[in-house]
Amino acid sequence: MLFDAHTHLNFEKLTDEERRALAAEIEESQLVYIIDVADCVSSAKQALQDSDDYDWCYAAVGIHPDHASVYTDGDIEEIRRLAAHPKAMAIGEIGLDFYYGTDDREEQQELFRKQIRLANELRMPIMIHSRDANQLTMDILMEEGAFSEERKAWFPDRPAPGTMAPGAPGSDMKIPGEYTAAGDEPLRLVPDARVQMHCYSGSPEMAEEYVKLGATISLGGPITFKNGKKAAEAARRTPIEFLLSETDAPYMAPEPLRGRPNKPYYVEHVVRRMAMIKGLSYEETSRILTGNGKHFFDIP
Numbered sequence: 001m002l003f004d005a006h007t008h009l010n011f012e013k014l015t016d017e018e019r020r021a022l023a024a025e026i027e028e029s030q031l032v033y034i035i036d037v038a039d040c041v042s043s044a045k046q047a048l049q050d051s052d053d054y055d056w057c058y059a060a061v062g063i064h065p066d067h068a069s070v071y072t073d074g075d076i077e078e079i080r081r082l083a084a085h086p087k088a089m090a091i092g093e094i095g096l097d098f099y100y101g102t103d104d105r106e107e108q109q110e111l112f113r114k115q116i117r118l119a120n121e122l123r124m125p126i127m128i129h130s131r132d133a134n135q136l137t138m139d140i141l142m143e144e145g146a147f148s149e150e151r152k153a154w155f156p157d158r159p160a161p162g163t164m165a166p167g168a169p170g171s172d173m174k175i176p177g178e179y180t181a182a183g184d185e186p187l188r189l190v191p192d193a194r195v196q197m198h199c200y201s202g203s204p205e206m207a208e209e210y211v212k213l214g215a216t217i218s219l220g221g222p223i224t225f226k227n228g229k230k231a232a233e234a235a236r237r238t239p240i241e242f243l244l245s246e247t248d249a250p251y252m253a254p255e256p257l258r259g260r261p262n263k264p265y266y267v268e269h270v271v272r273r274m275a276m277i278k279g280l281s282y283e284e285t286s287r288i289l290t291g292n293g294k295h296f297f298d299i300p
């Protein structure tokens with residue numbers, strides 16, 4: 001049982017035939033759900049088409065910071081309209097990317113702020129892309145109320161750290177995503193701001209800060225890389241209750257497949273690494289991470 005919490009089945013360079021072939025491979029794999037993430041209006045439409053075509057596919061709709069100098073306010077209105085689709089589960093991916101040049105930094109921040117406001121207005125989860133802009137990303141999220149008490153009140157609470165470890169109350173839940181306590185003991189819960197830090201690349205200390213704010217740390221291929229020590233340390237310090245597994249396919253294939261085009265079901269290698277980091281079995285880890293994904297994206 002595997003969950004890919006950030007992937008691009010809608011990837012524009014795939015032909016319809018290639019997309020169908022990939023979907024057939026997914027159906028043969030251990031994947032139970034994917035979140036097909038948009039980076040612009042046309043990719044959001046394809047992601048929603050994918051979610052119509054496949055039961056196991058849900059979508060995130062939004063405009064990536066790469067489009068900050070070309071998007072229009074009409075595009076944001078279109079995202080608002082697309083977000084009403086029953087399988088649009090989050091606004092994303094949105095955020096800041098200062099890796100390439102500096103000329104559109106103002107526009108990126110404006111686009112980011114507008115879409116946090118949209119997610120707040122629509123009361124939807126937010127999926128964050130942040131590259132070389134760690135502190136500014138956190139500052140803007142805080143300024144725009146992404147971690148406000150008001151926002152947290154819109155979403156069900158999530159299991160507290162330590163509660164999903166084997167033997168803890170609720171840890172023997174039969175259906176992933178349904179956090180009902182076992183026996184007489186009530187399951188301890190904490191507030192959730194439903195903010196996914198996709199492919200988290202900040203410091204392990206900042207990951208701890210995010211978790212305190214109510215965010216969720218989402219990790220992919222880098223935790224399997226030899227030079228991915230920082231991401232692996234973030235995984236180690238983040239309670240498993242606040243982690244998601246992802247691929248960012250077709251980018252960032254995990255070891256031992258690094259360098260190839262990534263595929264959603266390669267998330268298995270990410271989960272195997274997380275299991276090692278957490279000292280849990282692969283089965284237990286995949287079950288918990290699948291439950292986390294179902295809970296975060298409200299998958300029925």
Ligand SMILES: [Zn+2]
Binds near residue numbers: 008093248
């Ligand atoms: Zn992505």
